[in-house]
Amino acid sequence: xxxxxxxxxxxxxxxxxxxxxxxxxxxxxxQSAPSSASNGSSSGGADQDGAKDTAGKSSSGKGAxxxxxxxxxxxxGKCRTDELEIxxxxxSFSDESEGTVVVxxxxxxGGDCSISGYAGVDLKTSEGPLSAERxxxxxxxDTLKGGESTFFGITxxxxxxxxxxxxxxxxxxxxxxxxxxxxIDWPGAATLPVTDGSGSPVTVGPIGSAGQGx
Numbered sequence: 748x749x750x751x752x753x754x755x756x757x758x759x760x761x762x763x764x765x766x767x768x769x770x771x772x773x774x775x776x777x778q779s780a781p782s783s784a785s786n787g788s789s790s791g792g793a794d795q796d797g798a799k800d801t802a803g804k805s806s807s808g809k810g811a812x813x814x815x816x817x818x819x820x821x822x823x824g825k826c827r828t829d830e831l832e833i834x835x836x837x838x839s840f841s842d843e844s845e846g847t848v849v850v851x852x853x854x855x856x857g858g859d860c861s862i863s864g865y866a867g868v869d870l871k872t873s874e875g876p877l878s879a880e881r882x883x884x885x886x887x888x889d890t891l892k893g894g895e896s897t898f899f900g901i902t903x904x905x906x907x908x909x910x911x912x913x914x915x916x917x918x919x920x921x922x923x924x925x926x927x928x929x930x931i932d933w934p935g936a937a938t939l940p941v942t943d944g945s946g947s948p949v950t951v952g953p954i955g956s957a958g959q960g961x
Contacts (some may be wrong), residue, residue: 798959822889823861827926830856833920837934838900838957845947848901848935849957850920854891863888867921868901868951870933877939882950889955898957904947905939912938923954 832853839846850868854860863886868879879901889897906912915937921928940946 771902778917787823823859824924825924826852826860826862827856828922828925828929830854830860831922833929833931835901835918835920835931835934839905839935844905844907845872845902846905846935847920848903848933849898850918851893851896851898852891852922852954853896854893857893859892860887861890862897862923862954864923865951865953866899867917867919867925867928868887868949870903870939870949871913871917871919871930872939873916876919877913877949879949879951881953883952883956885953886955897955899954900952900957901935902947902952903935903949904942905936906938906940908940910941912940914938 832855833850834853835848835850837846838849850866852862852866865881865885870877870879882902891897901918913934915933917930918933919928919930939949
């Protein structure tokens with residue numbers, strides 16, 4: 748009986764050790780879950796980084812939208828010489844003692860621009876340059892949208908003296924607040940009368956008031 752008891756006892760111990768080993772193995776297997784969770788956490792961090800990148804791009808997008816809005820809210824810039832198509836035409840009437848040339852500023856720059864005041868006007872003549880005098884009531888700023896035009900008039904004395912007069916060879920126009928000039932053909936009468944200074948001067952009207960220079 749002792750032999751059997753010892754054998755049973757040994758078997759019980761062995762079974763106990765086997766159970767303990769199994770539990771240890773299960774515990775080891777259980778430890779792999781945190782490792783997997785750790786990997787999952789790492790993947791989550793990458794996703795978070797990705798989310799940050801996405802958020803950064805969204806923020807940049809918002810910044811661009813704000814910038815566009817601020818550009819829209821900015822004041823319209825002045826019309827520049829390079830953005831204007833400048834032409835002139837004769838608008839004189841045969842029964843008047845003065846001739847009239849109308850100058851057109853057409854906005855060819857694409858965007859809106861603002862223009863006001865007086866353009867600089869000089870006649871190129873056989874006796875040298877002749878600057879026009881300002882006349883008429885100055886108007887407020889005029890916003891020119893792309894493709895739109897504004898006009899102003901130049902008045903000058905007609906040469907009805909019978910003499911050869913002073914020959915006009917060209918028209919030099921400088922837009923308001925600009926230093927760059929454009930030389931175009933003079934469409935009016937070919938000559939000005941020779942005077943002692945007592946005759947009518949060449950005058951230029953303000954922007955937006957064509958024909959009011961007299």
